[in-house]
Amino acid sequence: MEGREITFNSVGSTCAGIHLRGEHSASEPRPCVVMAHGFSGTVGGGILGFGEGPAAAGFDVLLFDYRGFGRSAGTPRQLVSYRRQRADYRSAIHAAFRRLHLGMTHLREHCAEPVVGGRSGPE
Template sequence: MTVTFAVDGATCAASRFRAECDDLRTGRGVPCVVMAHGFGATRDCGLDAFAGEFAAAGLDVLAFDYRGFGESGGVPRQSVSIARQLADYRAAVAAARGLDGVDPARIVLWGASLAGGHVLVTAARDPAVAAAVSLVPMVDGLAAARHAAGHHRSGVLARSALTAARGRPVRLVGPPGSGAVLSLPGQVEAYTAMAGPSWRNEIDPRAMFEITRYRPARQARGVRSPLLVQIADLDRMSPPHAAAKAAVAARAEVRRYPCDHFDVFPGNPWFAQAVKHQLLFLRRHLQEAK
């Protein structure tokens, strides 16, 4: 089911998945998970697989596209603004609280990669959320840039920076040597395998400058809600050490997996384990909040 909500004169599109059982229902309704994806991704890039698991466990889900991406409105297109994405996330939480049948006191934040950082910021600013899940989170943009530079042995980062200075769009993912923002071995195959029909392999490269300045780990100490942080120990995109430090600061529950960034997404070896841990965490804390 597609629903929409307004943000600053534009419209964000979202998919609503309804709870398929009453395991977590009270007289106030069911919990709702607000889901957002990572860098350049859209809600049809594998979020439905996570959402299906949550719905089967008795949770509603609202998975949304940021303005400028997927089926959401807004311009510029394919351009990452941290402030705008955080505003979209707050608006999605407000929309979820107003959905029929949803318990507004049991809203769950869920984010992967870049949105994993948004979860920390949003949870710190909204102590009323019931729980939060941060999957392979990007919590320190400067650390992520240094981490990426350690893996790139070509001049791809320098070329992308030059393209950014010229204001030209670039491919988001591509094979090694292609000049795409994400071009480590295996990244194009992993990303495109989960890509949905609304996804575009294009990004404003100035997003890299936005992300380098973004350090959501600094908000971690302000998180008061129960938080699950899931770290891929071989992650070539989101530095594992930065995620671990943020998790400690937020007093989070931590799960670690011996894999790379995309290996926890649908169709990959660690997806089932990652979802299992999310459901164990959510059932425990949402039952306590009933």
Template sequence: MKRENIRFKSQGLECAGWYYKAGNNGKSPCVVLGHGFGGVKEARLDVYAEAFAKAGYNALAFDYRHFGESEGEPRQILDIKKQHQDWHAAIAFARTQEGVDPGKIILWGSSFAGGHVIPVAIKDGKIAAVISQVPNLDGLATARTNGVVHALKLSLAAGRDMLRSVRGKNPYYIPITGEPGDLAAMTAPGARDAVEKLFPDDFEPNENVAARIILHAPLYSPGKLAHKMAMPWLIQAAEHDAVTPVKPAFKAAAKAPKSKLITYKCGHFDVYLAPLFEQVIQDQVTFLKNNVY
């Protein structure tokens, strides 16, 4: 599928993205895709977007400010409020594209963004459907996966980063993924190797994040808003998820009037890769065909 490099403004700064136009004529829905914790579009968002375009949907994948090809200094700052703003800017941009039906915008978020799409969709009020893949829905539940000792180490790193910020110094960074026992945001067994498989061989990702997000992530539980999700909502959860636990997904699905929950016997990162990826994306396309067109 052909893709177009695009840029749009969010709070005065440019976000970079890719736009895939559906192959059919006339106006079609558009899927807006955003990545998870510290992720960028090169981590297989292109594969999802291509699949949607082949199925007849326009698709727009983007990088948050401070990440990837988007503007924003210092780099690798994960700010929840800013990322919500970037989502709204991406949606507004998508609605202006030729061939897009502005009344049929679909949000697709994975992991951390699988939670973002909930408050964003609610605030927008006109979203046609939402897909949350292995979503972060309960900040405390996610934080508990690290264990008490590791959580304390991360909190100390976050405090150090905040102090540097107050003093006007460069951020204190920690790795996004690491091996069990490492000082990293995600240390589930196999997480580091799995994330490396998401990127093309010729792409070198920035694998760090400013540690300050560790102070905010446990307080971020977008699943609590599930009862306000009035649009069709697909939740895809991994039964053996050691990053974003599965129980909050069951709770959220039970509260949302138009939710559909699909679980897979796998870990957090297995949904992105073969052999499970084909089933996951097919379930997403089927959901859209049944609920959008």
């Protein structure tokens, strides 16, 4: 599955991402899943495959690299920071709504807060 490269601002740095458009979805706006790799991974490090399932089910997917990782700008490079990465997630969610014109109304109608999940390990 091919995606469209996008960028967005996060706390003064440019984050790089890939937008996968939901397949077979006629709804407008479409719901969107925002994903990033674990603490130090990148989009180029294998997360693209995890985004293909939701996209095949009709969800748009925004995959992105944290500031200082992968194709995203920012220094210092490779700094694992829970606070910085949370801020990047917030910026990515806002970018999905603003730049991709996805699901803000739908989200407000069906969720009190955005749902964010994560998982580590092979299980």
